[in-house]
Amino acid sequence: MTTTRGSSRGFSRRSVLLGAGAVMATAGCNLVGGGGDDPTDAGSTSGGEGGGLSGEITVALVPDPPGASEFYRAQFDLFQEANPGVTVNIIENPADQQLNALELMFQQGEGPDVMRVQGGAALTRFYDRGWVASLDDLVNDDFTARFPEGSLEPTSSGLHREGKLVSIPLVWGDWGYTHLWLYNTDILAENGYDGPPETWEEMVEMATTITENGGGSVFGVAPVAPQYFIEVVQPFAQKPGVNVTTGEPDLANPNVVAAVEVWRQLQANGVNMPGWESWDGGRPFTEFAAGRLAMYPTATWHVAEVRKLAPDIGMGIAPIPVPESGRLAYAARSAAHQPIWSMSAESANTDLALAAMDFLGSVDFYKAYYEEFGSFTASQVAWEDQAQENEDQAGILAVAATDIRTAPNPELLAQGAEAFWADAGGNADLDVKNAYLESIVSNVDYEPLAAAIDTQVEALIVQYEAENADLRSQLTFADWDPLEDYTA
């Protein structure tokens, strides 16, 4: 655990420049005071320079990603400058120790005033223990305008518990839900294609041609994330493969079988790039950047990694291909945001802690974070204009705008089913990934493997129904059309 008090020492040159820029940018507005109609004015609801705020607060955070220590210290220095008399003490914990450290601090009556809660599961835990304060006092039109429209709905924000706002996000939720089809425009052109595949059938044809023409050094595709094919045909809840429109385990659904079959046939025909079976997370973008892999389904963060490795590569970004018959579902936005920052219910300086939360949710803070780390943050208005000028980021935004739908999240909407979700999610034997990997790699039928998992999930549901008779109905959202956004 590292503690820093007051002002920072030894900032990087970039941090100093950014900090100076942010000071200039905020010179005309209060970080925690005033506030106008324009949401791009700094976050600001209470207090303000000379507004009477004084004292000390402690913020427990995680110095992640690299460079975050300097960034946070610089940002809180700005907060202190805008609020003379305020001292922000920072406690840094390694990411994998943060939750245990927070537990220990609260159990000893020394909880921080503001903390990184690291996601929904921990937020629920801390909320249930009464350690997390409501942030509803922050919510007004100005605050709401900082975030995408409708993303602060209590039933789908991911930031609410029992209808109360109890957390603030950091990075944009849709960034994590968006899945892309990356393709090398040069390799496609060399093989006579002027655009990416839009359907599974086109993908198979293009990948086969590229691999055949590649002579063992260039390959059409690698099935590093077959689940992205599944999500365009099946409205799943996350881990155990429960179809939330029926409340039934549904991994052996014919549409899912067809999605896996595409990759199995490619593997059996020697089209997939060999060796993918044992790749670690960074290997796909390494192979893509090296020009050995023409196309693959991926998460958004690979885009920046490819660009770092091969700045001049001809990289195209497209939606995940769908079946010829059309898509049956979208990538599921199960919560609008991931909860990151929360305020302690035991804070001795509530006004100051609330002001710090307001600062962490301000447009200026989000903008600074985007500029420092290149990550899309929760406040889209803070960075969207800049992102549209960047071809790669604009491509990601275009896919995100069309390929995601809000799905009902049983973990947020169904009080009482928490134990089932924890059990189902924590059992690696119920992970569908194992079934489709075995099918593709070993060239065996997927359907019986998936059916076996469905049987286990069904048994688990029945087991939990003994204690919670309403469980099945809590998993079912029969009125939801998977091709539309879910609205509670």
Place this chain on the structure above:
Amino acid sequence: MTTAAITAPSKPGVPSKSRARRQAVLWGWLFLVPLVVLFTAFSLWPIVASWAYAFFDWDGVGPPEVFIGLDNFREALNSTSFWNAFWNSFLFSLGALFIELPAALCLAMLLNNVLLRGRNIYRLAIFLPVVSTTAVIGLVIAVLLAPVGGVVNEVLLGIGLVDRPINFLGDPNVALPTLVVVDIWKGFGITLIYWLAALQTVPKDLYEAAKLDGAGARQQLANITIPVIMPIAVVVLLLTFQRSLNTFDLVQAVTGGGPIFSTDVLPTYIYRYAFDANIAAPRYGFACAVGVIFGVFTLIITLLQGPLLAGRLKRTAA
């Protein structure tokens, strides 16, 4: 105590023998304190704590509160993936016992020959993988064995030994044997050092006497070398067995237990349940239970070897 009455009075300024012995014992304990404290804190306590945690449904955050009895043990023993990992761990040990040990002994005999020039250089070269970082070795191995552009496949294709690249780490049927071979290569140096140390305990005059009696190399090996090094061989065998059964870093660095768990060993299995972010919540309690089961099995297998080896020792001595 009557002892005090019959003890001769010590000379002034000269401590009695018993006092000196007591002081020596006290100093001994004093020097042991750091070791005892560290051993208790970092070895004994984690072991005992893991036994306790194994009875809880615990995610590692906060104190364990949900006592579930033997459920974690029951789940592990009924899980096919647990037995798959267990079997794979056992295969690593079999490879070490039946390939690494005899091969290292043969090479040690060669390198123990004083007539061999540059033998220290050979020893150093063979020992280098032992002190090399496993993660780096893992990365290098993955690159060398890659089916596309990997040096090994390029060579095999070039000399016509294969007509298509071998998917060393991606084929579930090939990945485990590949890792066993790499593990043997990585640990070969330490086993070699054990054998060299054992061979150097054999008195040279035994060989000289045998030569005078007209014994050949084979007879010297069977009647002198093997019997003399056998007590140390038991220790070498147990150490090699323990090391190979706990293979973790190599597997984690090269395949992560994949593809489709074909190289999964119990340490990676435990790691996955305790730390893998892909599982919704870490299951420290379950991971501890698997660790306890693993420890018990290791102990049983080790104890089983003891009587067998002791019996062999007696036969050899006779």
